[in-house]
Amino acid sequence: MSTILSIDGLRKTFSQGFIPRRKEILKGISFAVSEGEIFGYLGPNGSGKTTTIKCVLGLIFPDAGRIELCGRPHLDPRSKEKVGFLPENPYFYDYLTAREFLDFYGQLFRLAPDVRRERIPALLKLVDMERAADLSLRKFSRGMLQRIGLAQALINEPSLVVLDEPLGGLDPIGRKEIRDIILRLRSEGKTVVLSSHILQDIEMICDRVAILVDGRILSQGRLTDLVSEKILFTEIVLSGVGDRELAALGEPLSAQAGRTLLKVYDEARIQAVLDLVRDRKGNVHSLLPRTQTLEDLFVGMVRPR
Amino acid sequence: MTVKVIAVNTFKEAVRDRILYLLLFFAAAAILLSRVLAMFTVGDRTKIIKDVGLASISIFGALMAILIGTGLVYKEIEKRTIFTLISKPIRRSEFLLGKYFGLVLTLAVMLASMGLIFLALILIQTGALEGRLLLAILFIFFELVLLTAVAILFSCFSTPILSSLFSLGFYVIGHFSWSLETLVKKARPGLGKTLLRLLTAVLPDLENFNIRTEVVHGLPLPASLLLYSAAYGIVYAAFVLTVAVLIFRRRDFI
Structure with a gap:
C-alpha cells in the first residue's frame, strides 16, 4: 500500500505571553499513514495532537521537518484537493443553513453546481441531518455541529479524511453513528486519520495507532502488535x-x-x-x-x- | 473564483450584522437632520442640506468600514471558522482578498442606500437632481475602499478594539495631514523641513477624496484632479492590501 501522508522530523515551538516564553510543543515527530487504513493518533490533552494536525493542513508553519500529502509538499493547494478536515470543537458560520453551509464549501472546491446539487443531499443523508437541512447552524446542538462538520469534510470526496477529536462531546449513540460512518469511509477505500483520547473508540476502529506523549511519539504500529493477546x-x-x-x-x-x-x-x-x-x-x-x-x-x- | 465565493459569503455575513443597520439608521437620521438645520439658516438652504448630508454619508460610511472591517478577519480566527477554510485548497491571499471585496461590496450597497435617502431629500427640496452629487458620493466610496484595506490590515494582527482605534487614527490623520503641507512651507530649510516633507509623503491624504465643497458650491472640478484622486485611492489600497497579505501569509492559527 502506498503512503498517503508522511511526516518526518516535525518540530514546532511557540512563544507565549507578553514576555515571550518558548515552549516546545512538537519535539521531532515522524510517522506515515498508508492508503486505506484508519490511523489513530492518540495522546493525553496538551500532548501536541492538534498542533500536528494543524501543521499538516497548513494552519501552522512548522519550525523543522517535512510533510507530504498525497505525494506532494503539504502546502501545495493541489495536495489539499483530496483532503477533508474536521477540526476539534468545530465552529462554523452560524448565519448559514446546513444546506448553504455545505454549498459554500463545495464552491471552495470549485465543484460544479450540478455536482453540488447531487452531493449535498447525499451527505446530509449520510450524517442523518436531512431534517435540519434548512435550519440555521445557530440553532444546532453540539452533536449536530459535529455531524454537519463531518459532512463538510467529505464534500470533495477526499482520499484522506483528517478528524480531530471527532467523537468528543457526543452521546453514546452519536459516537456509534460517527464510528459507523468512519468504518464505512474505509470500506469505500478512503484513509482516515483521527485523533482522540477516548481509547475505546480508537481500539474499536483503528488499524494502526501512534501514541504521542509530551511532543514525542512513544509508540506506533498495528494495534494487534502493540496490544498483546496474552x-x-x-x-x-x-x-x-x-x-x-x-x-x-x-x-x-x-x-x-x-x-x-x-x-x-x-x-x-x-x-x-x-x-x-x-x-x-x-x-x-x-x-x-x-x-x-x-x-x-x-x-x-x-x-x- | 475562490475570491468571489468568499466575498459573497462575507457580504452575507456583513448584511446579517446588526451593527450595520444601527449605523444606517443613524446615518439616515443625520441626513434628515440636515433638513432641520437648513430651517435655521439664512440664505441658501439647499447648500446646508447638501453639505451636512454628504458629510453624514462620509462619516457613517467610514464608521461602517472600520467597525465591520476590523472584526471580519479577527472573528474568523477567534471563532476558529478559519480552520476549515484554510485547510481547503485556497491561498491565504485569496481568503483575505475575498474578505476585502465582500466588505467593499457591502459598503457599496450601504452607500447606495444612504445616497438614495439623500438624493430623495434633495429632490423634495429642490425639485431637481445634480449629477455632481453622485460624483461626490463616488469619491466617498473611493475613500472607503482605502479605509477598508487599512481596517483589514490592522485586523490581521490585532484585536478589533485596537484595530478600530488604529483605523480611526488613520482616518483622522488622513483628513488633517494637508495642514502639514502648510507647515512645510513655513518651516526653515534644514533637517526639520526634510523630516516634515518625508512625513507628508508617507501619511495618507484623505482630503483628496473630499470634493464636497466644490460640489456644494458649484466650483469647477478639473478631470485631472479627479483622475489623480481615484488613482491615489486605488494604488494606496493595493499597497495596504499587499502588506496585509504578507503579514497574513506567515501567521500561525493556533
Missing part, C-alpha cells in the same frame, strides 16, 4: 466461598450482595478455584479472561512522567 488475569465472580479461602488462590477484590470478584493471575489456579466452589456448593456467576487493552498500554506509557 491473558493478563482472569476475573471470576462467585458466591458461597469465604474470602479467606480464596485469598490463597487469587486476589479477592470486592464483595457485593454475597458475590465476590476474584482476580486470578495464574491460569493453572483457575481450575483450583472452580473445584473449591464446587466443594463448598457455591456458584460461579461469570469467568472473564482479561487481555491487555490499549488503555493499559496508554496508562503505562503516560504515567511514568
